[in-house]
Amino acid sequence: MAKDNNPNSNKFKVSPWLVYASILLIFLFISYITGGSSFQEPAQMKSSDFNSFLEKGQIEKVIIRNKKVAEIYLSKAALQNKANKKVAKDVFDQPNKGPHYTFIIGDVGNFEKKLDVAKTEKKITDYDFQESSNWGDLFIQLLPIIIIVGVWIFIMRRMSGGGGGGGQIFNIGKSKAKLFDEKTDIKTSFKDVAGLEGAKEEIQEIVEFLKNPEKYTNLGGKIPKGALLVGPPGTGKTLLAKAVAGEAQVPFFSLSGSDFVEMFVGVGASRVRDLFKQAKEKSPAIIFIDEIDAVGRARGKNNMSGGNDERENTLNQLLTEMDGFGTNSNVIVLAATNRADVLDKALMRAGRFDRQIFVDLPDIRERAEIFQVHLAPLKKVEGLDLDFLAKQTPGFSGADIANVCNEAALIAARNNKTAVDKQDFLDAVDRIIGGLEKKNKIITPEEKKAIAIHEAGHATVSWMLEHAAPLIKVTIVPRGQSLGAAWYLPEERQIVRTDQMLDEMCATMGGRAAEKVTFDRISTGALSDLEKVTRQARAMITIYGLNDKIGNVTYYDSSGQSEYSFSKPYSEETAKVIDTEISMLIESQYERAIKILEDNKDKLNQLADILIEKEVIFKDDLETIFGKRTFDANLEEVVS
Structure with a gap:
């Protein structure tokens, strides 16, 4: 079971209803011990009325307090008299235990003689002199005020963020960063991060400095104040930061860029100040800001809606804290983003983020290492080939591979298997790329024939072209939004040449071309193919400069600021040429x-017939029809 890292999770949380009930019980307790005197003041009595009550024998006892005030307790018979109805009950409609009346006495000696006579004549049971401090009465009088002040303090503390929920009004300028305990909270280390060797090597220097700063400072070196992790989503930027937290053995503050954003003006800058104040108090420390592009976007570039002043104020404060007057070099800032192109140049300069660490998609060797990490908790068959799995997942990020492993385990469990095997992983890859199979989708025989011809066209053209991606399998089982699919294993190239892109475009158009050759009419089934081909053609002409007519010109803006512009970077005439x-x-x-x-029409139809019969065909079936590819002689077999 995962450990709860919330430091407030074990604190006792007071319910407001418990507070209200406690206040009521306090009042009831005071009423009980004081006989209700705190809630109902005794009625004032004149001296003549006292003499009348005394003569009639309606007084049970008298208590003289501090030789000044007489407290009169009536007898039970007197309380039943209608004249005394007002003092017979207390505020809770219970019998009033007294005192029922009071009056200020004059000469204490004469009053005592009068009581002695009444006691001798048995008109009064007893009387007594009592000295009492005014502090008790004062406390009882001030108790309601004390309770009101206490309740007000309790409510204010709840509103200041101590009670959770919606009460954050007095804590709104405080940082929302979560402080991780390096000894108990973080268990991730660099051993848990597969691949990313270059990124780990660079960021490990920061960890080494925090552990052994003298090694660097003795030579006059300074540790980088910040490191920016840049890369596509799911490549392990946040995981790398967790490993830093686990390895560095220093306080680690973690938050997201959106945690600075608030509807109130000035809150973002206040939270930045509070964050760095906390970090400096615990220095040396590390601050990790995930998705920093939420506050780090370039200032003054949004021409459509005007600059967001609050976001820019937050960024200005962040710039000042990272490298301004009085900055503390013992606080290191890590940040992660997949939109480095939109960040402000002042944030990216040396002295703030001294290093940009690019966390790229893993290559085939790194994918095998990532599979090894995610396969560890799975019950898998013996001898599972990690290299095979790595070859089947080109372009997959670490998060995608984790998803593949999880999906494979779910598929194996669905099929009542005791261990996850190779086929489960292939099915998982198909599930993630293409979507869920829809074998019950209603498709007419005519439509099935058209789908088979379309997919056979892709397979045939790609088989005949040298630079097209090697085919793995072709299926006409509906999956996701597609009615059929051809699965390829693209070569992992660092650069792409013109002839390679043209071959890929030709293979993509093979589906529609097959419909034209076979039926002499085309359908709407090539929408995704047209979208892909149009995107490739536009990129060749406007981005990569691979067109003779346009020439060696690119209209790509790597800074990302062209999205804010109303105008195109080329003229209308150039747009027509493009x-x-x-x-x-x-x-x-x-x-x-x-x-x-047209040159291979018979083989196309033969492949389509096999596809209609089997619904799924593999590379071996194509070799049976077309023979081996001559330019594929050195290509490794990836499907057994």
Whole structure:
């Protein structure tokens, strides 16, 4: 069971109803011990009325307090008299125990003689002199005020954030950073982070400095004040920060960039000040800001809605705290983002974020290491090939691989298996990429034939082209939003050449070309293919400069600021040329695909018939029909 890292989780939480009940019980207790005198003041009595009560024998006893005030307790018979109805009951409609009346006496000696005579004549049971301090009466009088003040303090503390819920009004300028205890809260270390060797090596220097600063300072070196982790989503930026927290053995403050954002003006800057104040008090310390682009966007660039002053104030305060007058070098800031292009230049300069650590998608070797980590808790078959799994997941991030392993375990459990095997992982990859199978989807035979021809067209064209991605399998089982799919294993290239992109575009257009060659009519089934091909063609012409007509020009803005501009970076005439070139490029590959399919029409139909019969075909089936690819001689077999 995961340990609760919330330091307030074990604190006793007081219910407001418990407070209200306690106040009521206090009042009732005071009423009981004082006979209700705190709630009902005795009625004032004249001296003549006292003499009348005394003569009639209606007084049970008299208590003279401090030789000044006489407290009169009536007998039971007197309390039944209608004249005394007002003093017979207390505020809770219970019998009033007294005193029922009071009056200020004059000469104490004469009053005592009068009581002696009445006691001798048995008109009064007893009388007594009592000395009492005024402090008790004063306390009883002030008790309601004390209770009201106590309740007010309790409510204010609840509103200041101690009680959770909606009460944060007095704590709104405080930092929301969570402080992790390096000894108990964080168990992640660099051993738990697979791959990312370069990133780990760079960030480990920061950890080494915190552990052994003299090693660096003796040579006159200074530790970087900040390190920015940049990379696509799911590549392990936050996991790397957790490993730093576990390895550094120093206080670690963690929060998200959105934690600075609030509807009230000035709150973000206040939270930044409070965060760095806490970190400096516990220095050396590490602050980790996840998704820093929430507050670190470039200032004054949003022309559509004007600059967000509150966000910019927060960023200005962050810049000042990281490298301004009086900054403390013992506080190191780590941050993570996948939008480094939109960050402010002042935030990225040396002295604030001295290092940018790029956390890229894992290569085939790193994917095998990541699989090894995520497969550890699974019950898997013996001899599971990690290299095979790594080859089947090109372009997958660490989070994607974790999802593959989890899906494979769920699929194996669904099939009542005792261990997760190779096929479960293949099914999991298909599930994640293509979506859930929909075998019960109603498809007419005519539609099934069209889908089979379409997918067979992809397979045929890609088989005949040298630079197209190697085919793994083809299916016409509906999955997700698609009615069929061809699965490829793309080569992991660092650079892509023109002929490689053209071959990929031609293979993508093979589905629609097959419909044209076979039926002499086309359908709407090629929407995703057209979208992909159009995106590739536009990138070739406007981004990579791979078009002779446009030339070696790119309209790509790596800073990300072009999204705020109303105008295009090229003229209307250039836009027409770009549109024309995109259309010509796509149509030329479409015609090329038609030519390939017309030359292999018999094999296309043969492949489609097998596909209709089996619904899923693999690389071996294509080799049976087309023979081995000559330019595939050195390609490793990836499907057994």
